Amino acid sequence: MNKDYSKKNNIRRDILFKLGLSDPVIDLGEKVLEEIKDKFEEIDAIAEYNQAKVLQAMQANRVDASCLTGTNGYGHDDIGRDTLEAVYATTFKTEAAIVRPHITCGTHALAIALSANLLPGDELLSPVGKPYDTLEEVIGIRESACSLKEYGVTYRQVDLLEDGSFDYENIKKAINDKTKLVTIQRSKGYQMRPSFSVKEIGELISFIKGIKPEVTVMVDNCYGEFTEIIEPSEVGADMIVGSLIKNPGGGLAPTGGYIAGTKKCIDRCHYRLTAPGVGQDVGASLHVMGNLYQGFFLSPTVVAGAVKGAVFAAKVYETLGFNVLPGSSEIRHDIIQSIELGSAEAMIAFCRGIQGAAPVDSYIAPEPCPIPGYPDEVIMAAGAFVQGSSIELSADGPIRPPYAIYFQGGLTWEHCKIGILMSVQKLYEQNLIKL
Numbered sequence: 001m002n003k004d005y006s007k008k009n010n011i012r013r014d015i016l017f018k019l020g021l022s023d024p025v026i027d028l029g030e031k032v033l034e035e036i037k038d039k040f041e042e043i044d045a046i047a048e049y050n051q052a053k054v055l056q057a058m059q060a061n062r063v064d065a066s067c068l069t070g071t072n073g074y075g076h077d078d079i080g081r082d083t084l085e086a087v088y089a090t091t092f093k094t095e096a097a098i099v100r101p102h103i104t105c106g107t108h109a110l111a112i113a114l115s116a117n118l119l120p121g122d123e124l125l126s127p128v129g130k131p132y133d134t135l136e137e138v139i140g141i142r143e144s145a146c147s148l149k150e151y152g153v154t155y156r157q158v159d160l161l162e163d164g165s166f167d168y169e170n171i172k173k174a175i176n177d178k179t180k181l182v183t184i185q186r187s188k189g190y191q192m193r194p195s196f197s198v199k200e201i202g203e204l205i206s207f208i209k210g211i212k213p214e215v216t217v218m219v220d221n222c223y224g225e226f227t228e229i230i231e232p233s234e235v236g237a238d239m240i241v242g243s244l245i246k247n248p249g250g251g252l253a254p255t256g257g258y259i260a261g262t263k264k265c266i267d268r269c270h271y272r273l274t275a276p277g278v279g280q281d282v283g284a285s286l287h288v289m290g291n292l293y294q295g296f297f298l299s300p301t302v303v304a305g306a307v308k309g310a311v312f313a314a315k316v317y318e319t320l321g322f323n324v325l326p327g328s329s330e331i332r333h334d335i336i337q338s339i340e341l342g343s344a345e346a347m348i349a350f351c352r353g354i355q356g357a358a359p360v361d362s363y364i365a366p367e368p369c370p371i372p373g374y375p376d377e378v379i380m381a382a383g384a385f386v387q388g389s390s391i392e393l394s395a396d397g398p399i400r401p402p403y404a405i406y407f408q409g410g411l412t413w414e415h416c417k418i419g420i421l422m423s424v425q426k427l428y429e430q431n432l433i434k435l
C-alpha cells in the first residue's frame with residue numbers, strides 16, 4: 001500500500017474511532033463496500049432520472065419565488081400550496097394531488113383516502129395480506145372509535161401465498177358486489193415479506209380491474225417514492241398515498257402527507273380533510289412551503305443515499321450470518337432493510353448503535369415502549385432533525401418474533417454507512433456477534 005494512502009486512511013480511522021468505531025468493524029465495512037460498489041451505479045441512474053422528473057414538474061408548473069412564501073388565516077388563494085399540489089400531480093402523472101402540512105402523518109393520509117372514498121355498505125379489500133399496523137384501527141380490524149367498521153364499511157383480506165406472491169385465485173373469489181376499494185401496500189411494513197415492484201403492483205391492478213373495472217385502487221406508497229423510475233399511479237392506481245417525513249419530504253419537510261390520484265378521488269379527499277363544500281380552497285400553508293418544495297426537489301438524491309445504505313446494511317448483516325430481506329443483490333422497491341436479529345437484546349443493541357450515530361439526541365439509549373396505534377411494544381432509534389422522521393437515519397421494529405429490525409433512511413449515504421457500522425459496533429461490544 002502506498003504511504004500517502006495509508007496516512008490518509010489513518011486520518012480517516014481517527015475520526016471514526018472518535019465516533020466509537022473499532023478496527024474490526026471498520027475493516028468489515030471496507031470489505032463489504034468493495035463487494036457492492038457496482039450496485040451504486042444503478043441507484044445513481046435512477047436518482048438522475050427522478051431528479052430530472054421533479055425538475056421538469058417544477059418548471060412546467062412555473063414555480064416561482066411567490067410560491068415559497070406562505071399564507072395565514074383561511075389560506076384562500078394560496079398559490080404556493082396549489083402549485084405544489086400541481087407539481088406532485090405532474091411528477092406522479094396524476095390528475096390531481098393533495099399535499100398539505102395539515103395531514104399529520106402517513107396513517108392520517110391513508111385514513112383520509114379511505115374514509116373519503118368508502119361509504120356505509122361498501123367493502124374494502126386488501127389482496128396483499130395484513131395492512132400496516134396502524135391501519136388495523138383505521139379499518140377496525142382492531143376495535144377503535146371512528147373506525148371504518150364503525151361506519152358500516154366491511155373488510156376482507158387475502159393473504160399472500162407462501163412464497164410472497166399474489167393469491168390470484170382467492171383474490172378473484174374475494175371480489176364481490178360490495179367491493180368498492182382495494183388497498184395495496186407497496187412496502188413490507190413490519191412484516192418479513194418482499195416489497196412489491198411497481199410492475200408487480202400494475203399486474204395485480206390489471207387483474208383486479210379485469211374482474212371489476214369500477215373498483216378504486218389505492219396504493220400505500222410509503223417508503224417507495226423515487227426508488228424506481230415509475231410510481232404506482234402510472235400503472236393504474238387511482239390514488240397513491242404517503243408521508244412527507246418519509247421519502248418525498250427529502251428530510252426538509254417538517255410535517256405533512258400527500259395523496260395523488262384521479263380528480264374524482266382527490267376532490268373527495270379534500271372534502272374529508274377540511275369540510276364538505278369547503279374542500280381544497282382553505283388551508284393556510286403558514287411557513288412550510290419553502291421546505292416542502294426544496295425537500296421534494298432533494299428527495300430523489302436523498303432516497304438514493306438511503307437505498308445505498310440499505311444495500312450496505314444487507315451485505316454487512318448477510319456477511320455476519322443474519323437473515324436479511326431483501327438480500328444485498330436484489331432490486332429495491334423501497335428504502336427499507338429488514339434484518340432478523342433473533343432476540344430483543346440484539347434489537348436493542350442495534351437501535352442503540354443507530355441512535356449513537358445520530359446528529360441529534362445521540363446520547364439517548366432507546367428502550368422498547370408502547371406507541372399509540374401499534375399492538376406490540378416498539379423500539380425506535382431516531383436522532384432526527386424532524387421528530388420521528390424516517391427518511392433520516394432510523395431503525396424500528398415491534399418486539400415480537402422473529403425480532404426483525406427495520407432500518408431505513410439516512411439523509412446522506414455517508415451517514416448511513418456510519419450508522420450501520422455503529423450498529424455492528426454495539427452488537428460486537430455486547431458479544432452478540434463475532435468478528
Ligand SMILES: *Cc1c(COP(=O)(O)O)cnc(C)c1O
Nearest residue numbers: 105106107132187189220222243
Ligand atoms: C410509515 C408507514 C405508514 C404510516 O405511518 P405513519 O407513522 O403514520 O406516517 C403506513 N404504511 C406504511 C407501509 C408505512 O411504512
